[in-house]
Amino acid sequence: xxxxxxxxxxxxxxxxxxxxxxxxxxxxxxxxxxxxxxxxxxxxxxxxxxxxxxxxxxxxxxxxxxxxxxxxxxxxxxxxxxxxxxxxxxxxxxxxxxxxxxxxxxxxxxxxxxxxxxxxxxxxxxxxxxxxxxxxxxxxxxxxxxxxxxxxxxxxxxxxxxxxxxxxxxxxxxxxxxxxxxxxxxxxxxxxxxxxxxxxxxxxxxxxxxxxxxxxxxxxxxxxxxxxxxxxxxxxxxxxxxxxxxxxxxxxxxxxxxxxxxxxxxxxxxxxxxxxxxxxxxxxxxxxxxxxxxxxxxxxxxxxxxxxxxxxxxxxxxxxxxxxxxxxxxxxxxxxxxxxxxxxxxxxxxxxxxxxxxxxxxxxxxxxxxxxxxxxxxxxxxxxxxxxxxxxxxxxxxxxxxxxxxxxxxxxxxxxxxxxxxxxxxxxxxxxxxxxxxxxxxxxxxxxxxxxxxxxxxxxxxxxxxxxxxxx
Numbered sequence: 001x002x003x004x005x006x007x008x009x010x011x012x013x014x015x016x017x018x019x020x021x022x023x024x025x026x027x028x029x030x031x032x033x034x035x036x037x038x039x040x041x042x043x044x045x046x047x048x049x050x051x052x053x054x055x056x057x058x059x060x061x062x063x064x065x066x067x068x069x070x071x072x073x074x075x076x077x078x079x080x081x082x083x084x085x086x087x088x089x090x091x092x093x094x095x096x097x098x099x100x101x102x103x104x105x106x107x108x109x110x111x112x113x114x115x116x117x118x119x120x121x122x123x124x125x126x127x128x129x130x131x132x133x134x135x136x137x138x139x140x141x142x143x144x145x146x147x148x149x150x151x152x153x154x155x156x157x158x159x160x161x162x163x164x165x166x167x168x169x170x171x172x173x174x175x176x177x178x179x180x181x182x183x184x185x186x187x188x189x190x191x192x193x194x195x196x197x198x199x200x201x202x203x204x205x206x207x208x209x210x211x212x213x214x215x216x217x218x219x220x221x222x223x224x225x226x227x228x229x230x231x232x233x234x235x236x237x238x239x240x241x242x243x244x245x246x247x248x249x250x251x252x253x254x255x256x257x258x259x260x261x262x263x264x265x266x267x268x269x270x271x272x273x274x275x276x277x278x279x280x281x282x283x284x285x286x287x288x289x290x291x292x293x294x295x296x297x298x299x300x301x302x303x304x305x306x307x308x309x310x311x312x313x314x315x316x317x318x319x320x321x322x323x324x325x326x327x328x329x330x331x332x333x334x335x336x337x338x339x340x341x342x343x344x345x346x347x348x349x350x351x352x353x354x355x356x357x358x359x360x361x362x363x364x365x366x367x368x369x370x371x372x373x374x375x376x377x378x379x380x381x382x383x384x385x386x387x388x389x390x391x392x393x394x395x396x397x398x399x400x401x402x403x404x405x406x407x408x409x410x411x412x413x414x415x416x417x418x419x420x421x422x423x424x425x426x427x428x429x430x431x432x433x434x435x436x437x438x439x440x441x442x443x444x445x446x447x448x449x450x451x452x453x454x455x456x457x458x459x460x461x462x463x464x465x466x467x468x469x470x471x472x
Contacts, residue, residue, distance in 0.1 A: 009090035010080025010464050014257035014317040014471060017080065020394045023461045024049040025059070025113060027093060028424065029071035030446060030454040034407035035418050037452045040064045041071040043095065043106060044456070045113055046424065046444055048400075056444050060114045064104060069097035070407060073458050075138025077105075077146060077167055080469040088144065090464065092118060094165070096135035096148055098406070099210065101126055103135055103148065105170045112462050121165070125172040127154040132161045132175070134206045137188045140167065142472045147176055149200060151186045156207030160186030160200060160228065177230075181237045185224035190255045191232055193472045195262050195279060198230040201250045212412045215303070218270065223249050227266055227277060229285045241287050246273050252312055256319045256340075259471040263340055265313060267324050271295070272308035274324065276340055291335065291343055293326060296355060297365035306354060306361070311405055312389050316396045317466050321346075321434070323390055327405055328354050328413070330373065330386045332427060334436050346434025349427055351376040351401065352386040354413070376425075378443045383423055385414040391459035392429075392466050399427040399436070404455035421446040421453025 011017035028044045045060040064071070077092035078085075091109025096102075101123035108115045126132050134151040141147055144167040153159040160183030162176035175182075185202035192198070202224020203209065208217045217223060225248040229239035243250060248270035255264035262279035272293035280286050293308035308326035315322050315337070322335045322343060330353015335343035350373040355363050357372040376383040385403035392399050403422040404410050410417045424444035428437045447453040460468065 009078045009088050010083045010469055012083055014319075017394050017464070017469065018317045018396065020463060022395070023393055023463075024052070025462060026391070026400070027074070027108070027115070027460045027462070028402065029074065029095065029457045030449070031071055031404065031407050031457060032451070032454060033068045033070045033099065034411045035453065035455065038067065039451045040067055041069045043071070043093075043115055045115065056442060058444070058449070062106065062115050062117065065117070065120065066100060066102065068100065069102055070099035071095055071457065072098040072406070073137055074460050075146070075148075075468055076140050076464065078144070079140045079464050081140055081142040081472050082144065092170075093460065094138040094146055094148070096138055098134055098136060098151070101133045101135060103165070108462060119170050121170060121172060126150070126163055129172045130161065130163050130175045132159060132163055135163060136186065139189070139191070139468070139470060142193070144168070145173065146170070149186050149189045151203055152206040156205065156210070158185040158205040158222070158224070160184060160202060162189070176235055177237070178235050181235070183228045183237065183240065187251055188253050190253050190264065191470060192255045192259065192262070193232055194259050196232045197279075197285070198232050199253050199255070199264065199266075199277060200228045200230065201253045201266055202226055203249060203251060210408060212408050218248060223270075225250065227253065227287070239285055241277070241285065243268060243275055243287060246271050246289055246292070247275055250275070251310075252314075254313060254315045254467075256315060257317050257466065257471065258319055261319070265290075265315070265322060267310040267313035269309050269311055270307060272310050272326065274310065274313065274322070274343070288341070290341060293329070294367040296329070296363050298355070299362045299364055300360045301354065314390050314392055314467050316392060317394065318396065321396065323392065323399060325387045325390055325401065326353070327386050327388050330355065332387050332390065332399070332401060332436065334429070334434055336434055347430070347436035349436045349438055351425055351438065352383045352403065354386070376438065378425060378438065378440060381423065381443055381445060383425065384420045385410065385417040385422055387425070389458045391461070394465070396431045397429050399429055400459045401425050401427065402456045402459060404457050407455055410455055417455060419453065421449065422456045423447070424456055424459070
């Protein structure tokens with residue numbers, strides 16, 4: 001950030017971003033909904049500087065003014081899409097609430113180590129001005145506006161629309177999509193202006209996922225299995241690409257960081273697959289499955305087969321490696337994507353999960369492992385739950401992970417998380433040959449928070465990162 005001072009936020013290119021300073025603090029939303037603790041969710045500031053006396057400690061907590069918001073993902077008021085504009089500053093963190101539909105705007109510019117609340121956008125603004133609810137992903141736009149995807153309407157039905165906020169006042173402007181163009185379901189999105197395109201994904205109808213997961217809701221059509229292609233200039237929905245049963249519940253979507261690239265990947269949770277999407281020679285868009293994690297036949301679980309449940313993916317800034325987490329199986333994987341059509345597994349670590357060798361689940365047939373993995377113990381603490389949200393350092397050498405997916409699903413699949421709270425871990429990355437190794441000296445234990453065990457979700461750096469910055 002120092003070398004870009006005065007020329008606008010962020011970095012000129014993804015490769016320039018890789019040369020940025022090492023992360024010293026990170027922001028992590030912490031959730032109390034569904035934990036039986038009647039306290040508001042809060043934004044934790046965590047010290048990740050190994051030279052600091054507060055290394056691996058929460059150094060500040062900003063509680064929200066309401067209960068049961070379900071803070072989830074966050075974004076910026078401006079990022080590298082505004083590089084070169086000296087009037088823009090990356091000083092506000094946009095923090096939507098998945099369940100309450102509030103949007104909190106947090107001042108991280110005045111004192112980055114002690115954020116303060118700047119503004120609250122109430123749910124009624126989204127309901128009345130946009131007919132939308134359940135905001136999820138926030139991205140800044142090159143125009144200075146902020147765009148937030150939504151998952152529902154005010155009644156809890158699926159609705160894949162987009163809210164626009166003014167980048168200065170944070171007032172709700174209205175819908176980004178044209179009338180009648182919203183997708184059946186919404187979740188994540190990523191845009192690539194040089195190809196005049198945006199891709200969005202689908203989770204499910206908020207009214208069915210609010211209190212847990214029921215496989216019958218998938219059969220009833222309450223969860224999505226398509227990605228949507230939008231014209232970035234006209235805001236029209238051009239294509240809806242059905243990924244089929246193999247691509248059910250497509251969650252995180254990532255274009256390659258190179259703004260000239262016309263391809264990317266989407267992680268599909270339900271059946272543990274990753275699809276590549278790409279622009280064809282005709283100029284439209286298509287998909288192909290490039291990774292499949294086999295389900296395991298099990299005893300002692302709710303179903304006879306356990307999918308891996310891919311819940312987060314990201315791509316290194318040099319577009320060389322793809323990472324994803326298998327929230328049920330308990331591992332994080334690293335793939336070399338030099339050949340994007342044929343990703344090659346080069347790293348894997350287990351940090352928990354549902355198939356541990358001292359647990360209640362017995363694996364009876366496994367296409368990948370010879371035995372069930374052992375529990376992961378770091379600094380004397382057994383990691384509860386399973387790796388979920390991921391964030392990579394700018395230089396690609398450190399991968400951070402937290403263990404909470406979504407409080408209702410945490411409570412259903414990992415009840416120990418509710419009792420013990422989640423943790424944040426760090427994995428060392430071999431960026432030359434590929435390879436992952438758990439850092440035995442890094443652990444942030446959110447089970448020891450002052451108000452009781454909390455569920456820690458997404459990790460965000462003050463200077464931007466590979467899941468929030470888009471280059472135009």
